[in-house]
Amino acid sequence: MTAKSATAAARATVYGYPRQGQNRELKKAIEGYWKGRVTADALRATATDLRRTHWRQLAEAGIDEVPTGDFSYYDHVLDTTVMVGAIPARHRGAVAADALDGYFAMARGTQDVAPLEMTKWFDTNYHYLVPELGPDTVFNADSTKQVDEFKEALALGLTARPVLVGPVTYLLLAKAAQGVAADFDPLVLLDSLLPVYAKVLADLRAAGATWVQLDEPALVQDRTPAALNAAARAYRDLGARTDRPKLLVASYFDRLGEALPVLAKAPVEGLSLDFTGAAAANLEDLAAVGGLPGKRLVAGVVDGRNIWVNDLEKSLTTLGTLLGLADRVDVATSCSLLHVPLDASVERDIEPQIVRWLAFARQKTREVVTLARGIARGTDTIAAELAANRADLASRAGSPIAHDPAVRARAAAVTEADARRSQPYPERTTAQRARLGLPLLPTTTIGSFPQTNELRTARADLRAGRIDTGGYEERVKAEIQEVISFQEKAGLDVLVHGEAERNDMVQYFAEQLTGYLATQHGWVQSYGTRYVRPPILAGDISRPEPMTVRWTTYAQSLTGRPVKGMLTGPVTMLAWSFVRDDQPLGDTARQVALALRDEVGDLEAAGASVIQVDEPALRETLPLRTADRAAYLGWATEAFRLSTAGVRPDTQIHTHMCYAEFGDIVQAIDDLDADVISLEAARSHMQVARELARHGYPREAGPGVYDIHSPRVPSVEEAAELLRTGLKAIPAERLWVNPDCGLKTRGWLETRSSLENLVAAARTVRGEL
Ligand code: GLN
Numbered sequence: 001m002t003a004k005s006a007t008a009a010a011r012a013t014v015y016g017y018p019r020q021g022q023n024r025e026l027k028k029a030i031e032g033y034w035k036g037r038v039t040a041d042a043l044r045a046t047a048t049d050l051r052r053t054h055w056r057q058l059a060e061a062g063i064d065e066v067p068t069g070d071f072s073y074y075d076h077v078l079d080t081t082v083m084v085g086a087i088p089a090r091h092r093g094a095v096a097a098d099a100l101d102g103y104f105a106m107a108r109g110t111q112d113v114a115p116l117e118m119t120k121w122f123d124t125n126y127h128y129l130v131p132e133l134g135p136d137t138v139f140n141a142d143s144t145k146q147v148d149e150f151k152e153a154l155a156l157g158l159t160a161r162p163v164l165v166g167p168v169t170y171l172l173l174a175k176a177a178q179g180v181a182a183d184f185d186p187l188v189l190l191d192s193l194l195p196v197y198a199k200v201l202a203d204l205r206a207a208g209a210t211w212v213q214l215d216e217p218a219l220v221q222d223r224t225p226a227a228l229n230a231a232a233r234a235y236r237d238l239g240a241r242t243d244r245p246k247l248l249v250a251s252y253f254d255r256l257g258e259a260l261p262v263l264a265k266a267p268v269e270g271l272s273l274d275f276t277g278a279a280a281a282n283l284e285d286l287a288a289v290g291g292l293p294g295k296r297l298v299a300g301v302v303d304g305r306n307i308w309v310n311d312l313e314k315s316l317t318t319l320g321t322l323l324g325l326a327d328r329v330d331v332a333t334s335c336s337l338l339h340v341p342l343d344a345s346v347e348r349d350i351e352p353q354i355v356r357w358l359a360f361a362r363q364k365t366r367e368v369v370t371l372a373r374g375i376a377r378g379t380d381t382i383a384a385e386l387a388a389n390r391a392d393l394a395s396r397a398g399s400p401i402a403h404d405p406a407v408r409a410r411a412a413a414v415t416e417a418d419a420r421r422s423q424p425y426p427e428r429t430t431a432q433r434a435r436l437g438l439p440l441l442p443t444t445t446i447g448s449f450p451q452t453n454e455l456r457t458a459r460a461d462l463r464a465g466r467i468d469t470g471g472y473e474e475r476v477k478a479e480i481q482e483v484i485s486f487q488e489k490a491g492l493d494v495l496v497h498g499e500a501e502r503n504d505m506v507q508y509f510a511e512q513l514t515g516y517l518a519t520q521h522g523w524v525q526s527y528g529t530r531y532v533r534p535p536i537l538a539g540d541i542s543r544p545e546p547m548t549v550r551w552t553t554y555a556q557s558l559t560g561r562p563v564k565g566m567l568t569g570p571v572t573m574l575a576w577s578f579v580r581d582d583q584p585l586g587d588t589a590r591q592v593a594l595a596l597r598d599e600v601g602d603l604e605a606a607g608a609s610v611i612q613v614d615e616p617a618l619r620e621t622l623p624l625r626t627a628d629r630a631a632y633l634g635w636a637t638e639a640f641r642l643s644t645a646g647v648r649p650d651t652q653i654h655t656h657m658c659y660a661e662f663g664d665i666v667q668a669i670d671d672l673d674a675d676v677i678s679l680e681a682a683r684s685h686m687q688v689a690r691e692l693a694r695h696g697y698p699r700e701a702g703p704g705v706y707d708i709h710s711p712r713v714p715s716v717e718e719a720a721e722l723l724r725t726g727l728k729a730i731p732a733e734r735l736w737v738n739p740d741c742g743l744k745t746r747g748w749l750e751t752r753s754s755l756e757n758l759v760a761a762a763r764t765v766r767g768e769l
């Protein structure tokens with residue numbers, strides 16, 4: 001093995017591409033199909049078109065090997081479920097009747113049948129559909145999607161590499177099907193799954209595939225010896241088959257750690273490793289195992305998850321080191337480009353100079369090509385690109401947007417005391433009780449009330465200039481009046497203004513904070529046909545003026561009951577945005593926290609006695625590796641405290657979390673030092689209340705008694721029963737009564753009845769105390 005042989009072979013590739021199209025054509029076609037406005041054939045034609053367009057884009061940019069099979073009508077893990085024939089029993093009828101409708105039934109459910117559960121794809125904001133498996137699961141390979149899409153790319157004259165979710169990751173992402181013991185371990189199915197993968201691989205080989213990629217991102221998490229053994233066994237088995245293509249086992253999102261030697265020894269022809277961020281540790285680890293002699297290494301040196309221009313020279317240095325460690329080194333993005341928008345060059349509202357700092361999928365593709373050319377033919381062949389890249393990086397590094405001296409000075413001067421309330425919780429709670437005078441089991445909501453069509457129309461009218469700011473604000477105020485008057489009538493104790501003015505809980509603040517950028521077309525798939533446009537944390541963050549105060553004050557002017565101020569917390573502001581790559585996340589979080597601290601202070605000064613700072617994303621940005629978690633939770637909880645700790649002892653700080661199980665972060669929740677936390681709990685029958693109790697959580701808590709993910713109205717007795725369950729874990733003096741989350745996705749009709757029932761349930765249970 002010599003560096004020279006590696007150099008000669010360098011190729012550019014990626015593992016996947018945004019699916020939606022420049023104008024979200026895929027979303028429109030699929031939603032049109034659901035509504036019966038687009039035929040199945042028309043939908044298929046749109047999909048075929050998009051795949052072609054995307055492969056051509058990649059090939060024209062100079063990508064040597066395009067990925068196939070990564071395209072999906074909804075989700076690639078669901079596609080894998082179909083590929084291996086693991087259709088849950090309740091969906092088999094629908095799938096047999098019509099494959100496409102059955103597919104969407106698994107994804108979204110029907111009137112009669114529940115969909116597969118959806119959960120986050122590692123620590124990204126993409127959601128996949130969880131495979132449901134059991135001891136009786138029988139796998140079979142009768143889907144032709146992989147072969148068909150591979151042939152489509154071949155027909156365009158391209159070199160293509162099918163990309164599949166690997167068998168070990170597939171099983172590790174699965175859960176026990178309904179009716180199967182919850183401790184069922186899907187890994188026991190490995191032996192029956194492998195023949196199906198072997199068949200798909202053989203079919204791809206027969207169709208002309210030289211290489212096939214098997215994605216095993218689950219191996220970048222802490223894994224048991226049993227799981228690592230399963231990986232060894234899987235690739236020994238697949239590797240030993242003769243009628244197969246060459247296998248590239250891909251990892252991304254973090255370092256492989258103890259899985260690296262396992263895969264390095266496996267009889268496969270190539271590995272893909274991530275060399276960005278925390279995964280850069282792969283470099284040393286790879287050297288420690290003696291490299292990958294005789295194998296192909298695909299090096300993910302261009303970050304596939306951020307939106308920043310790559311530091312090409314730095315990547316070339318990494319690649320230079322890697323050239324000595326494998327037989328052949330190819331260049332790639334660190335993961336599929338699914339997680340970034342398609343094209344930065346179409347952004348018209350961002351200054352051209354700043355657009356040059358950005359790299360979305362199309363720009364990242366070009367970076368990969370440039371780097372591959374640089375190592376294949378020498379860096380002198382990419383001198384122009386390197387010079388332009390240096391200029392862009394310098395422009396960003398030297399920009400006043402990236403460095404605001406006032407913000408930096410303030411962040412540097414933060415002391416430990418700034419992040420600590422002036423009195424400990426037991427004393428504060430006495431002061432708060434005296435000030436608020438609430439009954440036992442106080443009732444409240446999480447913040448948002450239904451976002452009506454009129455509100456959305458009013459916002460669209462404002463954007464289009466059909467109404468002016470004054471007209472828009474009148475609409476919002478009318479809505480606030482309605483929300484306040486309903487809550488008073490319903491008998492809620494702590495009211496909210498309803499968040500009518502907010503398009504989104506992160507974007508609303510991002511638009512008002514200096515240092516944030518918004519895109520016009522930066523859509524990223526969250527799940528299925530839901531796309532989001534995360535704002536970009538581009539520079540130092542400051543708050544030019546109050547962001548929410550006038551709405552809260554207006555609401556408070558309409559009622560004698562306390563109205564909660566309502567803010568999005570610093571960690572969630574980071575989690576649902578694209579973050580900076582030029583400073584530690586904790587530094588960015590601190591800047592956001594200080595801006596929020598000013599808002600909290602202004603709310604308090606305006607008379608707010610209760611202020612809620614939402615952190616629904618605290619759990620979801622937890623690092624994939626346990627070893628990295630303490631550091632994350634350290635800066636994350638500090639940022640929350642910094643944003644809230646400046647208030648008086650008798651001002652009550654609430655927080656809210658949802659979308660996750662919280663059992664493993666109760667200590668961190670405690671470290672937030674919030675006075676009250678509301679949590680999603682209705683579906684799990686107050687599980688989180690028991691977890692808080694087990695930990696000895698000392699503060700007030702409102703485990704949700706109304707599942708807001710469904711239009712169903714909970715009965716008084718149902719909510720009362722949940723409260724009684726909650727009371728077994730949390731004493732009445734510390735138990736709040738609230739829904740699981742905000743009501744913005746609900747209609748007014750069910751919201752009214754549900755909240756009336758919630759209040760009635762609180763009264764019933766108060767009567768039993
Ligand atoms: N305050 C927000 C709302 O009520 C919280 C949303 C969330 O937790 N996702 O909508």
Ligand code: ZN
Pocket residue numbers: 446616656657658659740741742
């Ligand atoms: Zn929530």
